[in-house]
Amino acid sequence: MSATGPLEGIRILDLTAVVMGPYATQTLGDLGADIVKVEPPSGDNLRAVGPMRHAGMGAMALHLNRNKRSIVLDLKQPEGREACLRLAAGCDALIYNTRPQAMARLGLGYEAVAAVNPKIVYLGAFGYGEEGPYAGKPAYDDLIQGAAGVASLFAQQSGDAPRYAPVTLADRAVGLQAAIALLAAVLSAQRTGKGQAVEVPMFEALSQFVMGDHLGGHSFEPPLGPTGYARLLAPHRKPYATADGYLSVLIYNDKHWQAFFDVIGRPELRSSPMFGTHTARAANIGAVYAFVAEAMATRSSDAWMAALEAADIPVARLHSTESLIDDPHLRAVDFFPEFDHPSEGRIRTLAPVGRYSATPAAIRRMAPRIGEQSVELLREAGYRDAEIDRLLARGVTLQPAPPKDNDE
Numbered sequence: 001m002s003a004t005g006p007l008e009g010i011r012i013l014d015l016t017a018v019v020m021g022p023y024a025t026q027t028l029g030d031l032g033a034d035i036v037k038v039e040p041p042s043g044d045n046l047r048a049v050g051p052m053r054h055a056g057m058g059a060m061a062l063h064l065n066r067n068k069r070s071i072v073l074d075l076k077q078p079e080g081r082e083a084c085l086r087l088a089a090g091c092d093a094l095i096y097n098t099r100p101q102a103m104a105r106l107g108l109g110y111e112a113v114a115a116v117n118p119k120i121v122y123l124g125a126f127g128y129g130e131e132g133p134y135a136g137k138p139a140y141d142d143l144i145q146g147a148a149g150v151a152s153l154f155a156q157q158s159g160d161a162p163r164y165a166p167v168t169l170a171d172r173a174v175g176l177q178a179a180i181a182l183l184a185a186v187l188s189a190q191r192t193g194k195g196q197a198v199e200v201p202m203f204e205a206l207s208q209f210v211m212g213d214h215l216g217g218h219s220f221e222p223p224l225g226p227t228g229y230a231r232l233l234a235p236h237r238k239p240y241a242t243a244d245g246y247l248s249v250l251i252y253n254d255k256h257w258q259a260f261f262d263v264i265g266r267p268e269l270r271s272s273p274m275f276g277t278h279t280a281r282a283a284n285i286g287a288v289y290a291f292v293a294e295a296m297a298t299r300s301s302d303a304w305m306a307a308l309e310a311a312d313i314p315v316a317r318l319h320s321t322e323s324l325i326d327d328p329h330l331r332a333v334d335f336f337p338e339f340d341h342p343s344e345g346r347i348r349t350l351a352p353v354g355r356y357s358a359t360p361a362a363i364r365r366m367a368p369r370i371g372e373q374s375v376e377l378l379r380e381a382g383y384r385d386a387e388i389d390r391l392l393a394r395g396v397t398l399q400p401a402p403p404k405d406n407d408e
């Protein structure tokens with residue numbers, strides 16, 4: 001578990017909790033940044049989510065917090081705030097996802113942090129940008145999926161009630177935006193010697209995702225038509241039923257269509273007024289999907305996989321979350337690596353995405369128990385042992401208790 005990532009030498013003070021911020025820092029930690037996770041004495045709430053062998057070590061926390069070290073700091077106590085600032089003095093960036101007002105109440109707004117480290121990047125990822133009327137409102141993935149239009153897109157497509165994508169889409173999309181923003185500002189600070197405050201609002205970020213696809217006719221003023229990208233909103237845009245299952249198929253360009261007509265033994269359709277050109281297919285999108293659906297129902301999934309792959313038509317088998325674990329491709333690339341976690345035993349996690357030929361992204365360290373490196377990190381910040389003992393005695397920081405058998 002030792003490898004040097006491309007971000008080696010970058011140190012990030014991570015005050016985030018739950019999913020969005022921790023996913024940003026998971027990504028940066030996988031790339032080699034030193035992530036110092038600051039937790040309140042009650043711990044990151046996410047520690048309690050999902051199955052677990054020991055309290056506070058839930059499944060999602062094991063994934064989101066690998067490559068991080070944990071220090072507990074009660075930031076509401078002056079000594080906790082002071083320790084946070086001392087840590088910030090040695091970091092390239094501080095990232096948080098409380099509401100910004102909470103940071104101000106703690107006396108940890110940008111001015112206070114920049115006073116101890118003018119070069120620091122101070123990044124807040126939270127619900128709504130500070131310039132607009134929704135500033136300061138609480139936000140969760142569900143709310144942002146609703147507010148940015150994702151929930152209604154399901155309704156627009158199928159006519160059903162709105163619903164949420166069953167994945168923390170907003171958190172993860174925005175977490176990646178936050179990671180990019182943090183790196184951009186750190187690069188800028190390295191060039192100019194100046195840090196800055198950065199905000200990455202979830203509502204705006206997910207609205208950019210959604211409307212990048214769906215601004216449509218409203219990209220022009222006056223509008224050239226309604227919003228919405230017809231192909232994505234087509235009610236038939238769903239996996240095709242085969243004779244014995246489902247497949248995802250996308251017959252997209254002219255080359256694919258010509259190949260598909262050959263595969264189904266209908267070469268004469270190459271010149272069909274309804275299907276022969278991209279413009280004709282776009283104008284008849286419902287009929288096009290229905291036509292493919294009818295064809296797909298006539299053969300088994302295996303037969304279609306063989307025929308479509310031979311014709312280089314984009315096709316994929318569908319997985320459930322259970323069967324994805326056994327996917328032969330993911331197995332071959334060791335996407336679900338197993339490790340012996342020092343306190344949690346054998347665990348399976350998820351490989352970092354992306355391969356770097358010289359500076360590999362890697363899982364170098366297992367997710368910490370709450371406060372596992374409190375003492376080590378305070379020492380690195382210049383605290384003497386007597387001072388650390390005083391902080392421990394006052395509950396400003398804490399060391400983790402060893403996992404108890406009855407936690408099993």
Ligand SMILES: CC(C)(COP(=O)(O)OP(=O)(O)OC[C@H]1O[C@@H](n2cnc3c(N)ncnc32)[C@H](O)[C@@H]1OP(=O)(O)O)[C@@H](O)C(=O)NCCC(=O)NCCSC(=O)C(=O)O
Nearest residue numbers: 018019039040074075097098099102126127138139140141
């Ligand atoms: C998630 C929230 C709605 C939770 O709201 P609140 O519980 O009211 O938290 P706030 O952010 O307003 O304030 C945080 C409070 O915690 C206190 N706080 C934080 N860290 C510490 C430490 N280390 N020590 C002591 N106290 C602490 C801080 O001082 C505030 O206290 P007081 O001053 O006493 O208030 C909000 O934080 C938010 O909108 N965050 C931005 C969006 C986001 O990240 N959402 C979650 C994504 S995950 C998700 O969506 C999902 O899992 O699904």
